Amino acid sequence: MLRGEKVFLRAFKREDLQRQWTFNNDIEMEVMGGGDPPEPQALERLEAEFDEQIRKGGRDGPNFAIEADGKYIGMCGLFHFDKVAHTCEMGIGIGDKAYWGHGYGRDAVRVLLDYAFRQRNLHKVWLRVNANNERAIRSYRACGFVEEGRLRKHVWSNGQYVDSVYMGILSDEWAAAQNTRSQGG
Numbered sequence: 001m002l003r004g005e006k007v008f009l010r011a012f013k014r015e016d017l018q019r020q021w022t023f024n025n026d027i028e029m030e031v032m033g034g035g036d037p038p039e040p041q042a043l044e045r046l047e048a049e050f051d052e053q054i055r056k057g058g059r060d061g062p063n064f065a066i067e068a069d070g071k072y073i074g075m076c077g078l079f080h081f082d083k084v085a086h087t088c089e090m091g092i093g094i095g096d097k098a099y100w101g102h103g104y105g106r107d108a109v110r111v112l113l114d115y116a117f118r119q120r121n122l123h124k125v126w127l128r129v130n131a132n133n134e135r136a137i138r139s140y141r142a143c144g145f146v147e148e149g150r151l152r153k154h155v156w157s158n159g160q161y162v163d164s165v166y167m168g169i170l171s172d173e174w175a176a177a178q179n180t181r182s183q184g185g
């Protein structure tokens, strides 16, 4: 549906579930992703959730499978919409570690931001990231996110307390960055 330089963002397919299941049961991936403490998940549970959503009909919402080189490598999406302030939170998880640190994340985030500002007329997109997730923070910075604040030692992650960092990007900052990029800056 949405094409970047390296990735293609599209609807989920049932055949993606097998790879997502391996990602969901990978302890490193679960820890990096933040959120609830890691717990195992059966493939059948993932399939049942997917089938339930399909049964409901309608659309998938602003949730995208990330495809690269013809393979499903992870997911990204928008949530927690504030319909008055026109803001939302963003999340991303690339589960195939071969694709970490090679620009696939920033490409997917840029495509998602373009969708957020161009198609949904959002004013701001924000995110939360654990302060020790340096790869993610550097990737988000490259997309134009700036740190807006942090909750000190707020998250228990893998045996230690870490800061929860809040980052955001405004629509006019995104537009200015696109102008600079198109002028080769």
Ligand SMILES: CC(C)(COP(=O)(O)OP(=O)(O)OC[C@H]1O[C@@H](n2cnc3c(N)ncnc32)[C@H](O)[C@@H]1OP(=O)(O)O)[C@@H](O)C(=O)NCCC(=O)NCCS
Binding pocket: 029, 032, 033, 034, 074, 092, 093, 094, 095, 099, 100, 101, 102, 103, 104, 105, 106, 107, 128, 129, 130, 133, 134, 135, 136, 138, 139, 142
């Ligand atoms: C976070 C994530 C989307 C980033 O995508 P990515 O394709 O790996 O990242 P990019 O290649 O766009 O950027 C990586 C940046 O981190 C740097 N980096 C790479 N490996 C690193 C490492 N082990 N430690 C610190 N920095 C690292 C790169 O040099 C680059 O920074 P630079 O442009 O300033 O040089 C992806 O790694 C991922 O999904 N990880 C697992 C789950 C997760 O962390 N989700 C985010 C939760 S908030």
